[in-house]
Amino acid sequence: MTNFKRWRMGVLLSFMSTWALASGHAAEPRHGGTLTVIAQPEPVILTAALSTSSPTGFFSGNVFDGLIEYDREFGLKPGLAVKWGLSEDGKILTLNLREGVLWHDGEPFTAADVKWTLENVWQKYHPRNQALFANVERVETPDDHTVVIHFSKPSLAILSSLNSNGAQVLPRHLYEGTDILNNPYNNKPVGTGPFVFKEWSKGNHIVLERNPHYWDEGKPYLDRVIYRVIPDAGARTAAIEKGEVQYAFFSPVPARDAERLSKLPTIQLETKGYEWLSPWLFLDLNVEREHFKDVRVRQAIYHAIDREAYKRVVWFGFGKPAISPVVSTLATFHDASVPQYPYDPAKAEQLLDEAGLKRGADGTRLRIHLDYLPYGEEFRRSAEFFKQALKRVGIEAEIRTQDTPTYTRRIYGDRDFDVTVQWYSGFADPLVGVTREYNSDGIGKNIPFTNGPGYRNEKVDQLIAQAQSSGNQDERIQLFHAFQQQVQKDVPSLPVLELEFFTLHAADLNDTVTSVDQIYASFKNAWYTDPSKR
Known part of the structure; x- marks a missing residue:
């Protein structure tokens, strides 16, 4: 059995879940609508490559893609990488990147971005990745769409953390030669993801708009995502109940209120997506x-x-x-x-x-x-x-x-x-x-x-x-x-x-959970039953 297969078996055994797959929707996804989300507490920084805080994570996955995505059973899916392979001795990881992907400013995404981010951000500043990538000896980019990572020792944990939150890739052309920790793009991020950053009014809201050039054809379905900062728990409960907010995660209201809200026909409570x-x-x-x-x-x-x-x-x-x-x-x-x-x-x-x-x-x-x-x-x-x-x-x-x-x-x-x-x-x-x-x-x-x-x-x-x-x-x-x-x-x-966190969302919002890391993933699959009402 290869190290890659052993790793997959270990992950699957660790995370065998009792959830049943949600039944399919009779209707096809529809485009349009604005999703209003509670952001509480407000992020301090908008780039997860430099912060592992949860407020940053649940925002950042909409602007940045991961190299790899996870399905609802911890299986690996293509993201910015379409193929990957770990050598038999576990010391070489090869990533074949998706072609034709653009950063939000129009520059092409290439292997050079991955190499630069690994060497200058993950290994130096990321709280988890300093250990995870500590055994990296060198990174080769034989062409614009291939990354070959050589390890001095096997690093079997790597494939468990190549999503957008675990290993977020930054645009080299906007960061190289700058003070990385104080780069202005940390708070006006430029990614490759399904939504494009538009505005951060601190203490009020963050606005994202649909990426019309997204590589995953037809997605996202939503036109806009607005994160509202609502510090008061009572005000959050009221905003969800009135329909002013359609999505709120990480147990956004007191647990005693969650049960009452979940009984309303317009609201659903979900505990999946945090696995x-x-x-x-x-x-x-x-x-x-x-x-x-x-x-x-x-x-x-x-x-x-x-x-x-x-x-x-x-x-x-x-x-x-x-x-x-x-x-x-x-x-x-x-x-x-x-x-x-x-x-x-x-x-x-x-x-x-x-x-x-x-x-x-x-x-x-x-x-x-x-x-x-x-x-x-x-x-x-x-x-x-x-x-x-x-x-x-x-x-x-x-x-x-x-x-x-x-x-x-x-x-x-x-x-x-x-x-x-x-x-x-x-x-x-x-x-x-x-x-x-x-x-x-x-x-x-x-x-x-x-x-x-x-x-x-x-x-x-x-x-x-x-x-x-x-x-x-x-x-x-x-x-x-x-x-x-x-x-x-x-x-x-x-x-x-x-901990067991819960999410509250509008009943007419579909496909809110499509992966085990959904809380740090994107809303690219989410859609409204009738977008004209949103």
Whole structure:
């Protein structure tokens, strides 16, 4: 069996889904109409090649195409690459690119764009791809439509992340020789995708229009996509209910409102299209703080959290208590035998006592700050839930609220925090989305959504490096099991919940889910039953 086939088998086993294929539509797709989408929180940057934040991701996939697309069962489909092949030893990946594709400014898309982006963006700035493409020795472009990537060691995880979000290609002619991180096209993006960027009125809206020269003939069907910034949860609920917004994702309204809205004949609730993400929510503990250097304190906090109650109270049942950063739906890689920390306040108190954090006269052992990712009401309510959980064992937490830029700078730049509520996507392979949380190479680089705790463990770094370079999938599975055992023993980060996001959309909007990574893909297949009404 070739390495490519082993990789495919591993992915399929990891992501076997219970969904049934949606029944076909009686009518053919129709052109026309404007789709209004909620963008909350508002993206900080519009180019996913330089940011892995979810607000950037769910916008950017409409402007940029991926080299490869995924179907509804994790199969690979042509995108900007029409063919691909991995050598038997896993060290050479050949991509045959689609001919006749144009950037939105009319310049041709070529292999030079892929080579330049890999060498100058993915390897240098992308939080996940720095590790994913670390073993690249050289990139050859024998012609304008062929890319040959040579690896010093096998990199089996690559094919799990060549979509628009995982490996977004930038136009070399607009970036080469510039300050990449401050290039103005980061916020007025030029892609090859189904929609063309037109306007970003910060704090209000982002406007995209149909690409008339799109390579996928006849698509997209929609004329326009407008992203509206609606910070207030109540206002989002009202906008969806009134039909002012036709699409809203990443659990856009309080879960208690979602059930009511989904019962209306004009609205549908969908939980598909997030499978590629493998998301989990966790608490990061800053292990550079003196009190969190003691593993007993970290374990005590884990024992203080009732994960079942948290799922029920904050997320209204959407999700599953987590025991590892590799979520259970990643069945091939998930290790259910990791050290466990069940809800046990008495055990938490015992560990805190043993660590020398005795209750004071007022019953308080420790005072900390508790920050949370400002991505919506559930994260604020999460902070409140964890504050009460910690208070019961004598830890007083002061909740801090801030916008996204301030939050990311505080956690990953200034490292001025004690505990934070965060979530990441694990994606189709732990190397793509999980190991960034624990690899010490990411500390101190001010790269958002990497190693927040500041955790350093030489054994863990070695396990990650071995999994990154192994050409044997069975060996990689064992390495990731050992990785989970170690990080769940050290618990610098506390996995709390395997997230289950939902989408709300207008009932007359069709084909909103055509892939397992739909949430980061495009609306090129979406269409209205009667576009004249939209």
